[in-house]
Amino acid sequence: MNGTASTLFDVRDGVATLTLNEGARMNPLTDALQQGCLAALKRVREDRSIRALIVTGEGKAFCAGADLAEFGRRAAQPGASMGTYVGEMMEQTGNPIVAGLRALPVPVVCAMNGVAAGGGVGLALAADIVVAARSAYFYLPFVPALGLVPDMGASWHLPRALGRARALALTLTGDKLSAEKAVQWGLIWDCVDDAQLQAHCRQLASRLAELPAGAANEARALFAAAESSSFEEQLARERERQMELIERPAFAAGVASFGARRKPGP
Structure with missing residues (x-):
């Protein structure tokens, strides 16, 4: 220390x-x-x-x-x-x-x-x-x-x-x-x-x-944005981030882990 x-x-x-x-x-x-x-x-x-x-x-x-x-x-x-x-x-x-x-x-x-x-x-x-x-x-x-x-x-x-x-x-x-x-x-x-x-x-x-890489930060940023966004703006932001994140390896790994009933890796 x-x-x-x-x-x-x-x-x-x-x-x-x-x-x-x-x-x-x-x-x-x-x-x-x-x-x-x-x-x-x-x-x-x-x-x-x-x-x-x-x-x-x-x-x-x-x-x-x-x-x-x-x-x-x-x-x-x-x-x-x-x-x-x-x-x-x-x-x-x-x-x-x-x-x-x-x-x-x-x-x-x-x-x-x-x-x-x-x-x-x-x-x-x-x-x-x-x-x-x-x-x-x-x-x-x-x-x-x-x-x-x-x-x-x-x-x-x-x-x-x-x-x-x-x-x-x-x-x-x-x-x-x-x-x-x-x-x-x-x-x-x-x-x-x-x-x-x-x-x-x-x-x-x-x-x-141990959370998937970047996932926690994405959620933190999304909630931070919600504090000053309208409902419609937040819906659009959710859509934008989901479209990008679903293309990343963490999603495919998560799906595979879920199907195999094991925790996804970081």
Whole structure:
């Protein structure tokens, strides 16, 4: 396992694991941690042997969001503009991380081992599949505690998954959303006992890594397009992709495997 001190990166049997490694501080989005995430995403894009990615955290939290200690140091500097600092950080690291996760050529599983707060909410929800530890929860302190608005893509994900009423109420009240209720509301895929989380997500990612080459990415792109397409546009897109994909070797191999009652290969 390697990476920066703030992140760890491991590849085993086609599955990469990115671990946020500032657990003593609840994995805040420090500059070092964000740079480590960007470096890990670059490795996933460039290493064709990687077929799935797990994102998780060390310690009791998944990600506590912004590094408020660094914000305080910046604010104390003479002539410092906090707005400029935050804007540059979001443009250079924060936004590219969550956008990069969604654009990866492999499926992404978030093993949410503890609280996702602030920007950590958007980071978790940028994964394709989120599985949370039963003790984990989501917390949006932006409005009631800080006088800010959600970022790292949370304002995009939450209303689409929960509807405007629930998304806005969570944002305005700052109430915690438990992992179990997040499953009930359709925000995440599943929650499991804390002790089972890593093994469960490893097994899930291994299943995704065995999917026919390109199939998972095609499905991810199709669902992403559906979020801004009319029904008729999506029907046309489905037809276009199906016409191309059915000509690829994976389809013929899948038909043969189905007939022989065996799993298709990657």
